Amino acid sequence: MDNQEIRDAGLKVTLPRIKILEILEQNPDLHVSAEDVYKRLLEKGEEIGLATVYRVLTQFEAAGLVQRHNFESGYSVFELDRGGHHDHIVCVRCGRVAEFYDETIEKRQQKIAEEHGFEIKDHSLTLYGHCTDPKCKEKKGKK
Amino acid sequence: MDNQEIRDAGLKVTLPRIKILEILEQNPDLHVSAEDVYKRLLEKGEEIGLATVYRVLTQFEAAGLVQRHNFESGYSVFELDRGGHHDHIVCVRCGRVAEFYDETIEKRQQKIAEEHGFEIKDHSLTLYGHCTDPKCKEKKGKK
DNA sequence: ATGTATGCAAAACATTTGCACCTGG
DNA sequence: CCAGGTGCAAATGTTTTGCATACAT
Numbered sequence: 084m085d086n087q088e089i090r091d092a093g094l095k096v097t098l099p100r101i102k103i104l105e106i107l108e109q110n111p112d113l114h115v116s117a118e119d120v121y122k123r124l125l126e127k128g129e130e131i132g133l134a135t136v137y138r139v140l141t142q143f144e145a146a147g148l149v150q151r152h153n154f155e156s157g158y159s160v161f162e163l164d165r166g167g168h169h170d171h172i173v174c175v176r177c178g179r180v181a182e183f184y185d186e187t188i189e190k191r192q193q194k195i196a197e198e199h200g201f202e203i204k205d206h207s208l209t210l211y212g213h214c215t216d217p218k219c220k221e222k223k224g225k226k
Numbered sequence: 227m228d229n230q231e232i233r234d235a236g237l238k239v240t241l242p243r244i245k246i247l248e249i250l251e252q253n254p255d256l257h258v259s260a261e262d263v264y265k266r267l268l269e270k271g272e273e274i275g276l277a278t279v280y281r282v283l284t285q286f287e288a289a290g291l292v293q294r295h296n297f298e299s300g301y302s303v304f305e306l307d308r309g310g311h312h313d314h315i316v317c318v319r320c321g322r323v324a325e326f327y328d329e330t331i332e333k334r335q336q337k338i339a340e341e342h343g344f345e346i347k348d349h350s351l352t353l354y355g356h357c358t359d360p361k362c363k364e365k366k367g368k369k
Numbered sequence: 370a371t372g373t374a375t376g377c378a379a380a381a382c383a384t385t386t387g388c389a390c391c392t393g394g
Numbered sequence: 395c396c397a398g399g400t401g402c403a404a405a406t407g408t409t410t411t412g413c414a415t416a417c418a419t
Contacts, residue, residue: 095393132401188335214345277377281410377414
């Protein structure tokens with residue numbers, strides 16, 4: 084049976100949680116705000132409150148199912164945690180998000196933390212720039 | 227004459243701006259929230275509104291005088307832009323902030339951006355962890 | 370003088386919470 | 395049946411804004 088991941092998180096398999104997980108799995112760019120999720124639920128005709136979206140996303144985050152990112156936008160964006168760690172490149176013009184993983188950088192971070200007497204729990208590396216996508220021009224309008 | 231930096235930013239040299247700049251220059255850890263600045267102004271007996279603090283900090287940011295960071299804390303922190311670029315290590319227990327600069331990482335970022343067809347404008351690298359400072363234990367309580 | 374700045378209060382956002390009702394196991 | 399989940403509205407915390415007044419230049 085599906086939705087095992089929800090059950091594994093110790094959560095009841097309810098309609099809102101199923102639908103929200105579905106959206107995260109299907110969403111093209113995979114990086115969505117709570118509002119984004121909420122709007123897509125409405126488009127699908129689902130009657131799910133924004134508060135529930137936040138609650139579910141927070142629970143999913145606690146369960147390690149999704150990751151929350153705080154880019155420079157003033158709100159959080161979420162993405163399904165598909166296992167492999169990666170960092171992000173965000174286009175400041177169109178909002179497009181690319182992912183990357185760089186072993187060299189990861190190793191250096193570890194070393195730097197040691198040098199400064201920190202025990203690293205997490206890190207966030209985000210590059211901001213302009214992408215070369217031909218469609219890149221207009222603002223994405225998250226709100 | 228002092229406060230030339232304010233004049234150079236195209237801003238009138240007013241008392242609030244002078245005082246706020248002073249605080250940024252004097253503050254021990256150099257990473258303060260708008261509230262922090264506001265509270266220190268009050269301590270000094272200055273009658274400056276929180277709204278003004280936000281306005282001035284935003285103007286200073288636009289002028290390149292200060293940098294704004296969005297760590298995972300839910301509010302922005304500001305620091306004087308003393309020229310040299312650097313990244314941050316934030317202690318998730320006590321809020322302490324350390325700075326570092328790593329040439330290797332900087333170079334890799336450039337290369338990665340190229341590979342993904344991005345022209346980098348900026349980046350943000352923040353490590354989160356526990357520091358080994360003996361005083362580190364209690365929350366810092368920004369509010 | 371005169372265009373900017375400021376203070377205050379209200380507004381705007383993103384996110385969280387209290388509470389009565391609903392629902393999955 | 396019953397603990398846990400949800401919707402709604404109200405509360406929160408941060409940052410922004412409208413407007414009448416005060417101030418640099």
